[in-house]
Amino acid sequence: MTTLLARLSQDRRRLLMDRTVPGRVGATLSKSDVPEQPLPSQDLLRSSLDFPEVSENDIVRYFSQLSQLNFSIDHNFYPLGSCTMKYNPKIDDEIAGMPGFAEIHPLQPAATVQGAIRLMWELQQRLVEITGMKGCSLAPMAGADGEFAGMLMARAYHLDRGDTKRDKVLIPDSAHGTNPATASMCGFEVITLPSDADGNTDLEALRFSVGDDLAGLMITLPSTLGLFDSNILEVVRIVREAGGIVYGDGANLNALLGRVKLGELGFDVMHSNLHKTFTQPHGGGGPGAGPVIVGERLMPYLPTPVACRTEDSGGVETYSLDAPPKTIGRMGAFHGNFGALVRAYAYMSTLGKDGIANISRDAVINANYILSQLKDHYDLPYDRSCMHEVVFSARSLRREHGVSALDVAKRLIDYGIHPPTMYFPLIVEEALMIEPTETESKETLDSFIEVMQAIAEEARYEPALLHEAPHDTPNTRLDEATAARRPYLRWRRDQ
Numbered sequence: 001m002t003t004l005l006a007r008l009s010q011d012r013r014r015l016l017m018d019r020t021v022p023g024r025v026g027a028t029l030s031k032s033d034v035p036e037q038p039l040p041s042q043d044l045l046r047s048s049l050d051f052p053e054v055s056e057n058d059i060v061r062y063f064s065q066l067s068q069l070n071f072s073i074d075h076n077f078y079p080l081g082s083c084t085m086k087y088n089p090k091i092d093d094e095i096a097g098m099p100g101f102a103e104i105h106p107l108q109p110a111a112t113v114q115g116a117i118r119l120m121w122e123l124q125q126r127l128v129e130i131t132g133m134k135g136c137s138l139a140p141m142a143g144a145d146g147e148f149a150g151m152l153m154a155r156a157y158h159l160d161r162g163d164t165k166r167d168k169v170l171i172p173d174s175a176h177g178t179n180p181a182t183a184s185m186c187g188f189e190v191i192t193l194p195s196d197a198d199g200n201t202d203l204e205a206l207r208f209s210v211g212d213d214l215a216g217l218m219i220t221l222p223s224t225l226g227l228f229d230s231n232i233l234e235v236v237r238i239v240r241e242a243g244g245i246v247y248g249d250g251a252n253l254n255a256l257l258g259r260v261k262l263g264e265l266g267f268d269v270m271h272s273n274l275h276k277t278f279t280q281p282h283g284g285g286g287p288g289a290g291p292v293i294v295g296e297r298l299m300p301y302l303p304t305p306v307a308c309r310t311e312d313s314g315g316v317e318t319y320s321l322d323a324p325p326k327t328i329g330r331m332g333a334f335h336g337n338f339g340a341l342v343r344a345y346a347y348m349s350t351l352g353k354d355g356i357a358n359i360s361r362d363a364v365i366n367a368n369y370i371l372s373q374l375k376d377h378y379d380l381p382y383d384r385s386c387m388h389e390v391v392f393s394a395r396s397l398r399r400e401h402g403v404s405a406l407d408v409a410k411r412l413i414d415y416g417i418h419p420p421t422m423y424f425p426l427i428v429e430e431a432l433m434i435e436p437t438e439t440e441s442k443e444t445l446d447s448f449i450e451v452m453q454a455i456a457e458e459a460r461y462e463p464a465l466l467h468e469a470p471h472d473t474p475n476t477r478l479d480e481a482t483a484a485r486r487p488y489l490r491w492r493r494d495q
């Protein structure tokens with residue numbers, strides 16, 4: 001019986017080419033009424049083509065089954081830390097698909113797309129208000145692209161003032177990996193700041209590192225430890241006093257919405273990932289939007305375009321897309337990922353001001369609920385309340401039972417739950433970074449907690465179960481580096 005079940009399960013996972021039955025066809029074509037033409041010479045013809053020979057029914061089942069192997073937020077709980085895999089309301093997709101948004105072209109004269117540009121202008125205004133900043137460009141097409149824009153602006157700002165020796169950027173070791181990558185792409189030398197015992201930026205190290213060659217500091221807030229840096233005001237003060245630009249990585253603004261404004265804390269520039277903080281189905285590399293939002297001194301350098309509004313004497317409003325006076329230029333061919341902008345705008349509009357503040361409340365409560373229920377089962381490297389995500393460690397499980405964070409993550413797949421982010425942040429050994437998001441119910445969180453507790457038990461009594469997990473997927477343990485760098489994307493006869 002078990003072998004029969006195992007074989008049937010194997011059958012369901014066969015590739016399309018391996019389902020071929022010679023001579024089987026998927027469609028019957030009616031007889032052609034076009035006169036037959038002679039075939040080209042024999043050496044131009046191939047005798048065998050690798051087409052699958054299957055029926056229409058086979059094809060439909062194959063692709064439907066394949067689609068069910070995808071893991072998505074619409075299927076199951078997806079607590080992938082730092083990525084904010086929250087529920088994306090379908091109404092936002094519907095609005096982004098309306099012809100007035102989806103069927104316009106970026107080269108159309110502005111007069112014919114006033115509504116679209118007005119939406120961009122209003123979205124800029126909302127982001128400026130939410131962050132306590134002064135100006136915004138929606139051009140960057142991802143969080144990392146927003147960082148790139150921001151640090152190019154920081155460079156332009158210093159060079160513009162003839163301050164040419166500022167080539168160092170300080171980055172705490174709890175920052176997202178894109179921060180040092182961005183700084184070095186912009187030509188800066190990166191200096192890593194350690195975190196102190198509470199997970200905040202080490203102020204002594206910061207004071208020691210600032211000087212007249214300081215271009216600025218990039219800080220992820222909340223940090224990738226899921227913590228709000230309680231030294232932040234002092235950090236900002238020290239950097240600004242040394243003449244540096246303070247960059248805030250606000251990818252995970254969902255923890256701060258309606259409560260903390262980086263502009264009011266003295267930040268010069270930040271980005272927000274609209275696809276995480278607001279809405280947009282994302283993952284697998286896109287699409288997203290990472291608007292860059294700035295205080296007074298970086299306004300002239302914003303990337304192009306910036307949506308502007310003018311009002312004539314008769315009170316008629318006109319919207320245009322303009323280039324700021326000292327712009328760093330364009331981030332891409334046109335105006336950013338417009339569809340993602342429409343979704344974020346629609347999401348904010350449905351929630352309203354109070355609803356937006358509830359995002360951070362619920363995101364933070366949900367993460368702290370998980371923290372409180374799992375801290376007796378997994379190590380908690382920083383035992384203090386967290387923000388929108390909580391970072392545990394499987395250090396003890398590994399030492400005492402030989403079970404790693406990877407084993408725990410893989411076992412979650414057997415329970416129908418997407419693994420959390422693992423081995424990141426790098427400063428936590430055997431890290432498991434869990435972000436429940438604000439859109440999950442208490443029932444879902446309770447079920448996840450029960451599963452995580454059960455896995456911790458399994459680690460003690462049946463570790464082999466975890467080493468071999470997942471048990472019911474077409475592939476179990478991949479060589480993940482090779483799978484990412486040299487993926488097989490099509491069928492070949494010799495494989």
Ligand SMILES: *Cc1c(COP(=O)(O)O)cnc(C)c1O
Nearest residue numbers: 082142143144176178220251288
């Ligand atoms: C996701 C994330 C980024 C990068 O955003 P992308 O849109 O993937 O480029 C940067 N910083 C933090 C803190 C993030 O969570």
